[in-house]
Amino acid sequence: MTERIRVIGAPLDYGADRRGVDMGPSAIRYAGLAAELASSGRTSIDRGDLSVPRAEERDPDAETPPNGSAKFVKEVRDVCERLSDEVADTLASGEFPLVLGGDHSIAIGSMQGSSRDAEVGVLWFDAHGDFNTPETSPSGNVHGMPMAAALGHGSFADTDWANASIDPENVALVGLRALDEKERLAIRESPVTAYSMSDIDERGITAVTEEAVEVASTGTEGVHTSLDLDWLDPKEAPGVGTPVRGGVTYREAHAALEIVANSGALRSLEVVEVNPILDSENETASLAVELAASALGKRIL
Numbered sequence: 001m002t003e004r005i006r007v008i009g010a011p012l013d014y015g016a017d018r019r020g021v022d023m024g025p026s027a028i029r030y031a032g033l034a035a036e037l038a039s040s041g042r043t044s045i046d047r048g049d050l051s052v053p054r055a056e057e058r059d060p061d062a063e064t065p066p067n068g069s070a071k072f073v074k075e076v077r078d079v080c081e082r083l084s085d086e087v088a089d090t091l092a093s094g095e096f097p098l099v100l101g102g103d104h105s106i107a108i109g110s111m112q113g114s115s116r117d118a119e120v121g122v123l124w125f126d127a128h129g130d131f132n133t134p135e136t137s138p139s140g141n142v143h144g145m146p147m148a149a150a151l152g153h154g155s156f157a158d159t160d161w162a163n164a165s166i167d168p169e170n171v172a173l174v175g176l177r178a179l180d181e182k183e184r185l186a187i188r189e190s191p192v193t194a195y196s197m198s199d200i201d202e203r204g205i206t207a208v209t210e211e212a213v214e215v216a217s218t219g220t221e222g223v224h225t226s227l228d229l230d231w232l233d234p235k236e237a238p239g240v241g242t243p244v245r246g247g248v249t250y251r252e253a254h255a256a257l258e259i260v261a262n263s264g265a266l267r268s269l270e271v272v273e274v275n276p277i278l279d280s281e282n283e284t285a286s287l288a289v290e291l292a293a294s295a296l297g298k299r300i301l
């Protein structure tokens with residue numbers, strides 16, 4: 001991996017209930033992203049943040065979405081369309097897209113942009129499946145829907161902004177431990193491969209991640225990796241909006257992302273759900289920086 005990294009901030013918080021995740025990109029930069037990328041032997045350029053309308057400027061009509069079950073879908077769509085273009089442009093310029101969230105709904109734009117001109121698989125490191133549709137979601141929050149959106153499930157089937165050309169056979173979800181009832185059924189019925197925390201307990205992080213990389217990369221031109229910081233145990237990553245105990249440890253997370261780097265298949269990366277308001281002295285943002293560096297080739301020796 002020698003391409004220059006293009007850092008793209010997507011300070012979106014319309015997909016989640018808890019405010020503050022819009023400050024994620026700043027917190028991640030403040031935690032030393034540029035220096036860490038440089039110390040990984042990578043050159044990078046920071047394109048700043050995509051503009052996101054402030055909550056205070058929200059269109060009051062947008063709070064009542066047409067189907068009543070995906071909140072602020074208009075705002076999410078607007079940002080995801082611009083993010084998709086930026087990611088596609090980055091790849092077309094021969095650069096590597098590193099997207100900083102923002103809540104996880106931005107993954108809809110990242111996945112669409114990354115898969116626009118290539119067969120792409122997805123590695124999804126998350127406590128959650130994010131496999132709800134507007135029809136199944138108990139919360140209406142779009143950050144619980146991006147994987148289903150990219151695969152064109154439910155009412156996302158009729159949209160052109162959400163649907164990405166990703167084969168579910170090349171999707172691997174890793175570290176699941178909090179699923180809603182209908183979401184769980186949808187994952188079981190889908191051809192995606194899902195590894196729960198129980199699989200990690202039984203087989204270890206190395207075996208699970210190696211297999212997940214295989215699933216995501218076989219027959220593709222590269223893999224988009226989406227890292228939700230709530231994948232880690234809340235003791236390591238307290239600054240997230242939807243913490244779930246029983247997550248992976250600090251070392252397991254690094255081990256997994258080093259395997260991703262070693263595969264040589266990484267095409268685009270995003271780190272999401274860092275919420276500095278809920279964090280303790282920016283430690284979750286620092287973790288996001290470290291883990292991004294591991295995924296991008298940083299090694300101890």
Ligand SMILES: NC(=[NH2+])NCCC[C@H](N)C(=O)O
Pocket residue numbers: 103104105128130132137138139140141143144145178179180228230242273
């Ligand atoms: N990206 C996330 N943190 N997603 C959490 C989703 C939580 C829950 N499953 C929901 O759909 O509302």
Ligand SMILES: [Mn+2]
Pocket residue numbers: 126127128228230231242
């Ligand atoms: Mn999550």
Ligand SMILES: [Mn+2]
Pocket residue numbers: 104126128130143228
């Ligand atoms: Mn998520």
